[in-house]
Amino acid sequence: MNIIALIIGVALGCGFALMVVGLVLKASNKMGDSKGDFTNFAGTPLRFLSKRNL
């Protein structure tokens, strides 16, 4: 059963390492993913004409 604890430890370690590498890659590519959103193009706010909870 010690082996299972070791395997879980290794899996957790590798998962953590991959997450760190992924986040470092994301940090160096921070800009340029976003597009214009509603506020950039809305001439008027979203106006609800009716709303009903079912």
Place this chain on the structure above:
Amino acid sequence: MIYRCPNCNGALEYNPITDEMECAHCGDGYTMQEMEAGNQKQFDYASQNASVAYWNEYGMSAAKVESEDHIEENNIYAEPEIMECKIYTCTSCGAELSVNDTEVSTYCAYCGQPTIVYSRVSQEQMPKYILPFRITREQALDIVRERFGKGFLVPKEIKNFDVENVKGIYVPYFLFDAYYYDNQRITFSEGVGDKKKTRFVDFEAECEFKKISCDASKRLNDKSTQRLEPFNLDELREFEPAYLSGFYADRYDLSARQLTNAVVRRCKDLFDAEMKRQVRNENAAVLKSKPKHTIRNSEYALLPVWFLTFRYKNEPYTMLVNGQTGKAVGAVPCNKAKAGILFAIIAVVTSAILGVGGCLLYNAGVNMVVFVALLVLGLVLLLIGISQISVYKKNMKLTKLNQTARFAGERQEV
């Protein structure tokens, strides 16, 4: 057409910093108002003396004419009738240059003078608006270099990269005003644990969209150009050909009618995103939708973009920089060996610590449930890492697109 300095006859180019036409030789500057008010002979080296040859759609050489394009459009939805490649004679040095069928502004490859193909921005094909460059070439380079300098995994050769070419290009866009209405049924979950509830809501909503920008060039990928947004369109100006001097420019080859479907899809995406924001639930799902839309108006505009191309391991990479706001778009290359070493070191150290810790916990008689939870946590962290890497790969694919490199590269070089 070349704009000439009345002082020394040098070519005038638009300067984004001073917002004036400046002479590279004597340094004199002229505002747009002065350009408009000035004598035509003073500023224009008109194209009357240029000889232009063109081929009609049957590939037959036609008679040399001095007049302009024969493309006529009855309205904004008309298609160009003739596809042509023009041979243009530079009015400065007399060299013959080939200009593709969408280029509006370029440089003479022989004498380096900025040249505007005036016929392509006149009459029916004149853009309504232009957004002048605010970011200079050097500023665009600094923005990209600063970004490269910060990345831990960026290869050393890239940090001092040699840019193959930097081109300021006015990209053709259509700006759409549209009305959008939808009658939707949405569902989302509220609360956590025992208090979690699934809600269903029917609603009708409407809004008006102003100046939704769609790039009107077949040769550019929409995903790349959308990431340049937002442009501050309050700074749009009435079009003047003089703004093009010193930059490249293309005219549209996708008409407003051809872009209608893309605009409607964009309206829907913006509407749905705002609806989710209003109900405060990103995971809200639309079960039913009865949309209606009306395109109120479309206007042709030229928006500024810097294209910076460099090579790494024989592959072209093109970074785009919004020529007004300085927003940079494009993924930074990664040193795979460095990434692998980083992964190995972190994996070995944390696995050793957690492995030993796991054995101690087991010997202490901790419940198996704890170990299962830890395994699930490991899998979640793995999935987070994989998703970040796949987002990076998707961005890198856009940065390495040959289509974008060709759009920027296939032009006359100074």
